[in-house]
Amino acid sequence: MTSLRPIRFRRSRTAKTVEALTDLLGGLTAERQTLRASDAGSVKLERNRVAIARAQWELSYALIERYSPAPAVARSAA
Numbered sequence: 111m112t113s114l115r116p117i118r119f120r121r122s123r124t125a126k127t128v129e130a131l132t133d134l135l136g137g138l139t140a141e142r143q144t145l146r147a148s149d150a151g152s153v154k155l156e157r158n159r160v161a162i163a164r165a166q167w168e169l170s171y172a173l174i175e176r177y178s179p180a181p182a183v184a185r186s187a188a
Contacts, residue, residue: 128176131169138162 126134142158 125175126168126172128169128172131165131172135162135165135169138165 138158138161142155142162145154145158
């Protein structure tokens with residue numbers, strides 16, 4: 111049996127906004143609740159879990175980019 115888990119997450123080439131990622135997480139969470147209510151198989155649940163983890167990972171980086179202070183070099187050039 112092959113693992114459904116990715117070796118590691120990589121950032122998407124196209125950056126999504128914090129708002130888009132929050133919406134995506136809401137949809138994935140609702141999907142998970144539906145999967146659980148319908149006694150979905152372990153493969154579907156695992157794929158959903160990995161999608162949620164990836165979206166949370168991307169959201170954390172999007173939030174860091176949004177709220178981290180500008181580097182000192184960029185501030186001195188401005």
